[in-house]
Amino acid sequence: TATYAVQGPLSGKKIVVTAGGTIERIDPVRYITNDSSGKMGIALAQAAQDLGADVKLIAGKVQVALPPGIPTLRIESAEDMYEACLNEWGKTDMLIMSAAIADYRPKSSSPRKIKKVGDTMALELVKTVDVLQTLGSQKEHQFLIGFAAETHDLDTYAAEKLQRKNCDLLVANDVTQTGAGFGSDTNIVRLFGPEGRIADLPKQSKYDTARDILLEASRRLEKGAV
Protein backbone atom coordinates (compact mmCIF):
# COMPACT_ATOMS: atom_id res chain seq x y z
CA THR A 1 0.00 0.00 0.00
CA ALA A 2 1.19 3.47 -0.87
CA THR A 3 1.51 6.02 1.88
CA TYR A 4 1.25 9.66 1.03
CA ALA A 5 0.65 12.79 3.06
CA VAL A 6 -1.91 15.32 1.96
CA GLN A 7 -1.58 18.81 3.37
CA GLY A 8 -4.85 20.26 4.54
CA PRO A 9 -6.73 21.47 7.59
CA LEU A 10 -7.42 17.88 8.63
CA SER A 11 -4.01 16.36 7.93
CA GLY A 12 -2.88 14.02 10.68
CA LYS A 13 -6.46 13.47 11.88
CA LYS A 14 -7.99 10.02 11.97
CA ILE A 15 -11.64 10.26 10.98
CA VAL A 16 -14.27 7.55 10.97
CA VAL A 17 -17.35 8.17 8.83
CA THR A 18 -20.43 5.95 8.94
CA ALA A 19 -22.71 5.88 5.90
CA GLY A 20 -25.83 4.25 4.55
CA GLY A 21 -28.64 2.38 6.21
CA THR A 22 -28.52 -0.67 8.40
CA ILE A 23 -30.25 -3.94 7.59
CA GLU A 24 -32.01 -5.77 10.39
CA ARG A 25 -32.71 -9.36 9.41
CA ILE A 26 -36.07 -11.08 9.76
CA ASP A 27 -34.85 -14.26 8.07
CA PRO A 28 -32.22 -15.14 5.43
CA VAL A 29 -34.22 -13.49 2.62
CA ARG A 30 -35.97 -10.58 4.36
CA TYR A 31 -35.00 -7.52 6.34
CA ILE A 32 -36.03 -4.12 7.71
CA THR A 33 -34.18 -1.10 6.40
CA ASN A 34 -34.66 2.59 5.53
CA ASP A 35 -34.31 5.04 2.63
CA SER A 36 -30.71 6.14 3.23
CA SER A 37 -28.69 6.27 -0.01
CA GLY A 38 -25.31 6.71 1.68
CA LYS A 39 -24.53 9.75 -0.49
CA MET A 40 -23.99 12.20 2.39
CA GLY A 41 -21.69 9.84 4.26
CA ILE A 42 -19.69 9.04 1.16
CA ALA A 43 -19.36 12.77 0.39
CA LEU A 44 -18.12 13.33 3.96
CA ALA A 45 -15.54 10.56 3.65
CA GLN A 46 -14.33 11.92 0.30
CA ALA A 47 -14.21 15.55 1.46
CA ALA A 48 -12.40 14.57 4.69
CA GLN A 49 -9.77 12.71 2.69
CA ASP A 50 -9.41 15.68 0.33
CA LEU A 51 -8.86 17.92 3.38
CA GLY A 52 -5.97 15.68 4.40
CA ALA A 53 -7.55 13.33 6.94
CA ASP A 54 -6.80 9.64 7.34
CA VAL A 55 -10.32 8.33 6.69
CA LYS A 56 -12.06 5.07 7.40
CA LEU A 57 -15.55 4.55 6.05
CA ILE A 58 -17.99 2.15 7.71
CA ALA A 59 -20.80 1.49 5.26
CA GLY A 60 -24.13 -0.24 5.58
CA LYS A 61 -26.53 -0.59 2.66
CA VAL A 62 -25.76 2.11 0.09
CA GLN A 63 -27.38 2.86 -3.26
CA VAL A 64 -24.30 4.32 -4.94
CA ALA A 65 -20.75 3.15 -5.65
CA LEU A 66 -18.30 3.27 -2.77
CA PRO A 67 -15.17 5.38 -3.41
CA PRO A 68 -12.34 2.98 -4.34
CA GLY A 69 -9.63 5.10 -2.68
CA ILE A 70 -11.07 5.05 0.83
CA PRO A 71 -10.54 2.11 3.23
CA THR A 72 -14.05 0.80 3.80
CA LEU A 73 -15.62 -1.74 6.10
CA ARG A 74 -19.00 -3.13 5.08
CA ILE A 75 -21.49 -3.91 7.83
CA GLU A 76 -25.11 -4.98 7.95
CA SER A 77 -26.90 -4.34 11.25
CA ALA A 78 -26.96 -1.69 13.99
CA GLU A 79 -25.12 -4.19 16.20
CA ASP A 80 -22.40 -4.62 13.53
CA MET A 81 -22.16 -0.83 13.24
CA TYR A 82 -21.66 -0.53 17.00
CA GLU A 83 -18.93 -3.18 16.98
CA ALA A 84 -17.14 -1.55 14.04
CA CYS A 85 -17.27 1.92 15.61
CA LEU A 86 -16.18 0.65 19.01
CA ASN A 87 -13.22 -1.04 17.35
CA GLU A 88 -12.05 2.31 15.90
CA TRP A 89 -13.10 4.43 18.87
CA GLY A 90 -9.85 4.58 20.86
CA LYS A 91 -7.74 5.58 17.87
CA THR A 92 -10.08 8.03 16.20
CA ASP A 93 -9.97 11.83 16.46
CA MET A 94 -13.39 12.36 14.93
CA LEU A 95 -16.45 10.17 14.49
CA ILE A 96 -19.05 11.30 11.97
CA MET A 97 -22.33 9.41 12.37
CA SER A 98 -24.11 10.02 9.09
CA ALA A 99 -25.43 6.47 8.87
CA ALA A 100 -29.17 5.91 9.19
CA ILE A 101 -29.23 3.24 11.85
CA ALA A 102 -32.46 1.32 12.39
CA ASP A 103 -34.09 2.17 15.71
CA TYR A 104 -35.68 -1.28 16.04
CA ARG A 105 -34.83 -4.77 14.90
CA PRO A 106 -36.80 -8.02 14.92
CA LYS A 107 -36.66 -9.54 18.40
CA SER A 108 -35.54 -12.78 16.84
CA SER A 109 -34.10 -13.43 13.43
CA SER A 110 -34.97 -16.82 11.98
CA PRO A 111 -32.06 -18.85 10.57
CA ARG A 112 -34.53 -20.47 8.15
CA LYS A 113 -36.90 -18.79 5.72
CA ILE A 114 -40.21 -18.11 7.45
CA LYS A 115 -43.04 -19.91 5.62
CA LYS A 116 -46.37 -18.31 4.74
CA VAL A 117 -48.87 -19.82 7.15
CA GLY A 118 -51.61 -17.71 8.77
CA ASP A 119 -53.65 -14.78 7.40
CA THR A 120 -51.88 -12.34 9.71
CA MET A 121 -48.40 -12.25 11.10
CA ALA A 122 -46.96 -10.11 13.91
CA LEU A 123 -43.34 -9.10 13.98
CA GLU A 124 -42.02 -8.17 17.40
CA LEU A 125 -39.35 -5.47 17.38
CA VAL A 126 -36.84 -4.44 20.03
CA LYS A 127 -34.76 -1.28 20.27
CA THR A 128 -31.26 -1.36 18.77
CA VAL A 129 -28.16 0.03 20.45
CA ASP A 130 -27.80 3.81 19.97
CA VAL A 131 -24.22 3.92 18.71
CA LEU A 132 -23.77 7.69 18.96
CA GLN A 133 -25.36 8.00 22.38
CA THR A 134 -23.38 5.07 23.81
CA LEU A 135 -20.05 6.35 22.49
CA GLY A 136 -20.97 9.96 23.36
CA SER A 137 -21.44 8.97 26.99
CA GLN A 138 -17.86 7.67 27.10
CA LYS A 139 -16.25 10.44 25.06
CA GLU A 140 -12.63 11.32 25.79
CA HIS A 141 -10.69 13.20 23.10
CA GLN A 142 -13.03 12.35 20.21
CA PHE A 143 -14.87 15.05 18.29
CA LEU A 144 -18.39 13.75 17.66
CA ILE A 145 -20.64 14.76 14.80
CA GLY A 146 -24.25 13.63 14.85
CA PHE A 147 -27.04 13.97 12.30
CA ALA A 148 -30.75 14.55 12.57
CA ALA A 149 -33.13 14.17 9.65
CA GLU A 150 -36.47 15.62 10.68
CA THR A 151 -39.87 16.39 9.19
CA HIS A 152 -40.98 18.84 11.92
CA ASP A 153 -39.70 20.82 14.95
CA LEU A 154 -36.16 20.67 13.58
CA ASP A 155 -34.51 23.09 16.03
CA THR A 156 -36.00 21.47 19.11
CA TYR A 157 -35.04 17.93 18.09
CA ALA A 158 -31.59 18.97 16.90
CA ALA A 159 -30.73 20.67 20.19
CA GLU A 160 -32.15 17.77 22.19
CA LYS A 161 -30.14 15.20 20.19
CA LEU A 162 -26.91 17.15 20.45
CA GLN A 163 -27.26 17.24 24.25
CA ARG A 164 -28.47 13.68 24.72
CA LYS A 165 -25.76 12.20 22.49
CA ASN A 166 -23.01 14.52 23.77
CA CYS A 167 -22.11 15.74 20.25
CA ASP A 168 -19.69 18.56 19.44
CA LEU A 169 -21.53 19.34 16.23
CA LEU A 170 -24.94 18.32 14.96
CA VAL A 171 -26.06 18.48 11.34
CA ALA A 172 -29.82 18.78 10.96
CA ASN A 173 -31.92 18.75 7.85
CA ASP A 174 -35.59 19.07 7.10
CA VAL A 175 -36.18 16.14 4.75
CA THR A 176 -39.47 17.62 3.51
CA GLN A 177 -37.60 20.45 1.74
CA THR A 178 -36.94 19.95 -1.98
CA GLY A 179 -33.25 19.17 -2.45
CA ALA A 180 -32.66 17.93 1.07
CA GLY A 181 -34.24 14.49 1.25
CA PHE A 182 -32.95 10.94 1.07
CA GLY A 183 -31.28 10.06 -2.21
CA SER A 184 -30.98 13.69 -3.34
CA ASP A 185 -27.67 14.91 -4.80
CA THR A 186 -27.98 18.16 -2.86
CA ASN A 187 -28.60 18.96 0.77
CA ILE A 188 -29.77 21.91 2.86
CA VAL A 189 -28.51 21.67 6.42
CA ARG A 190 -28.46 23.66 9.64
CA LEU A 191 -25.49 23.28 11.98
CA PHE A 192 -25.73 23.26 15.75
CA GLY A 193 -23.01 23.41 18.39
CA PRO A 194 -23.34 23.03 22.16
CA GLU A 195 -24.07 26.80 22.25
CA GLY A 196 -27.01 26.53 19.85
CA ARG A 197 -27.57 27.22 16.17
CA ILE A 198 -24.34 28.02 14.29
CA ALA A 199 -25.20 28.33 10.62
CA ASP A 200 -27.66 27.63 7.83
CA LEU A 201 -25.79 26.23 4.86
CA PRO A 202 -27.24 26.95 1.41
CA LYS A 203 -28.67 24.30 -0.90
CA GLN A 204 -25.57 22.82 -2.48
CA SER A 205 -24.05 19.49 -3.50
CA LYS A 206 -23.53 16.93 -0.76
CA TYR A 207 -19.78 17.25 -1.34
CA ASP A 208 -19.86 21.03 -0.73
CA THR A 209 -22.11 20.49 2.29
CA ALA A 210 -19.63 17.91 3.60
CA ARG A 211 -16.71 20.28 3.08
CA ASP A 212 -18.43 23.10 5.00
CA ILE A 213 -19.28 20.73 7.87
CA LEU A 214 -15.68 19.51 8.04
CA LEU A 215 -14.21 23.02 7.92
CA GLU A 216 -16.45 24.05 10.82
CA ALA A 217 -15.43 20.90 12.73
CA SER A 218 -11.77 21.56 12.03
CA ARG A 219 -12.00 25.15 13.34
CA ARG A 220 -13.63 23.83 16.50
CA LEU A 221 -11.07 21.05 16.91
CA GLU A 222 -8.30 23.61 16.69
CA LYS A 223 -9.91 25.77 19.36
CA GLY A 224 -9.90 22.66 21.55
CA ALA A 225 -13.65 22.22 21.68
CA VAL A 226 -13.25 18.70 23.03
Ligand code: CTP
Ligand atom coordinates in the same frame (compact mmCIF):
# COMPACT_ATOMS: atom_id res chain seq x y z
N1 CTP B 1 -27.90 6.95 15.77
C1 CTP B 1 -27.09 5.96 16.30
N2 CTP B 1 -27.64 4.76 16.68
C2 CTP B 1 -28.97 4.54 16.55
C3 CTP B 1 -29.80 5.55 16.01
C4 CTP B 1 -29.23 6.75 15.64
O1 CTP B 1 -25.87 6.16 16.40
N3 CTP B 1 -29.48 3.37 16.93
C5 CTP B 1 -27.27 8.22 15.37
C6 CTP B 1 -27.46 8.58 13.90
O2 CTP B 1 -26.41 8.06 13.12
C7 CTP B 1 -27.47 10.09 13.93
C8 CTP B 1 -28.04 10.43 15.29
O3 CTP B 1 -27.89 9.26 16.09
O4 CTP B 1 -26.16 10.63 13.86
C9 CTP B 1 -29.47 10.84 15.27
O5 CTP B 1 -30.24 9.85 14.67
P1 CTP B 1 -31.81 10.00 14.66
O6 CTP B 1 -32.43 8.83 14.01
O7 CTP B 1 -32.13 11.37 14.11
O8 CTP B 1 -32.11 10.06 16.23
P2 CTP B 1 -32.86 9.06 17.20
O9 CTP B 1 -32.21 9.24 18.53
O10 CTP B 1 -32.90 7.68 16.66
O11 CTP B 1 -34.32 9.69 17.30
P3 CTP B 1 -35.62 9.57 16.32
O12 CTP B 1 -35.32 8.58 15.22
O13 CTP B 1 -36.73 9.16 17.24
O14 CTP B 1 -35.82 10.97 15.77
Ligand code: CA
Ligand atom coordinates in the same frame (compact mmCIF):
# COMPACT_ATOMS: atom_id res chain seq x y z
CA1 CA C 1 -33.75 7.09 14.61
